[in-house]
Amino acid sequence: MKQTSFDLHATDGRARTGQINTPRGVIRTPAFMPVGTAATVKAMMPESVAATGADILLGNTYHLMLRPSAERIDALGGLHRFMNWDKPILTDSGGFQVMSLAGLRKLTEEGVRFKSHIDGSQHMLSPERSMEIQKLLGSDIVMCFDECPALPAERDRIAESMELSMRWAARSREAFGDRPGHMLFGIQQGGLEVDLRGQSAEALREIGFDGYAVGGLAVGEGQAAMFGCLDYAPEQLPRDKPRYLMGVGKPDDIVGAVARGIDMMDCVLPSRSGRTGQVFTRRGVVNIKNARHADDPRPLDEDCTCPACSNYSRAYLHHVFRAQEMISGMLLTWHNLHYYQEIMAGMRAAIAKGRFEAWQKTFHDGRAQGDIEPL
Secondary structure, eight states: OOOOEEEEEEEETTEEEEEEEETTEEEEESEEEEBOTTSSOTTOOHHHHHHTTOOOEEEEHHHHHHTTOHHHHHHTTOHHHHHTOOSOEEEEOSHHHHHTOTTSEEEOSSOEEEEOTTTOOEEEEOHHHHHHHHHHHTOSEEEOOOOOOOSSOOHHHHHHHHHHHHHHHHHHHHHHOOOTTOEEEEEEOOTTOHHHHHHHHHHHHHHOOSEEEEOSOSSSSOHHHHHHHHTTTGGGSOTTSOEEETTOOSHHHHHHHHHTTOOEEEESHHHHHHHTTEEEETTEEEETTSGGGTTOOSOSOTTOOSHHHHHOOHHHHHHHHHTTOHHHHHHHHHHHHHHHHHHHHHHHHHHHTTOHHHHHHHHHHHHHTSOOOOO
16 A cells, blocks of 8 residues: 655745645645535535545545444445545544534543434444544545534633543544554644643644644634634644644635645535535625626636636526526535635645745735625
8 A cells, every 4th residue: 555645845934835645646735625524515526526626525424424324335335436536535533513512412531422413313422433434434534533612712621622632632543553545633722722732732743643633723713813823833733744724714714824834724615605605706705696796797707717607607697596596506616616726726836936925915915906795
């Protein structure tokens, strides 16, 4: 089995570009991972997702363990074959989703016992079970099991959660074992507390992982607080390993995160927004449901080469959205994912040429001059 590795090609300030090498292909960094929660990126065919420039998808342990089950996916040849995606897949541990089940879960040192939001059935998710599920799925990049409190939270609660997550990280590492061709990422916790983040990073270094995630952000703290944490958190993690910011975000969030040393991100926003008529462009946000687009012959973005912009007018996209036609979600999601991948490609090229600051200024200037519509 071919080994995995991370090559750092260039830096510009704290921004980095490189690649993660896996048996299923290269992941160019900075990388944005479209989210395929239930073994599909909603409203997209796998080949359409690949056509946007995505090198990797994210799958969801919690949702897949409940339906159709990891064991069933394994029996059918693994998640890649099941969903017809032959590139790398990262699966989250399920911890975030379970922690959000207020009133339906019980947290102990062993793990989390919870009721399914689908049918009320009882389940237990622990570090060992999370590693087992992700192995059955055949994930290329596996996330360790952690606990993530919503912010704001008391310091004692954040510290207790971080310490539990570090004990679970050690158990995840042991349960993962030696799996050539697969990577295990640790997850830094500690809320917005510099010292707790540092303690978490030190514990993860001692355990040893193939990559490191900055967890516990994008959980209600706001962009300014998130960026404040990213001003130091990535630098607490090993320089020679990929750094992954979980669950982020809007285009501004992504660019700001890369400027602070992040290599990988994921978010449901581009696909969810596409299905609800919100479109991200170089000049800001377009809400296609607004009446102003009903007679507009222009494309969403004159400089975009995606199918929605190349072949359809704003008037048409407004019509099919209002008519609740399925093609609306398909075209708008394709555009959003295409735009996100263009951002990533632009940043990779700019960092490689030592022109990231100039690229970032152009990015922000274009959006500042745009017409950001109300929801």
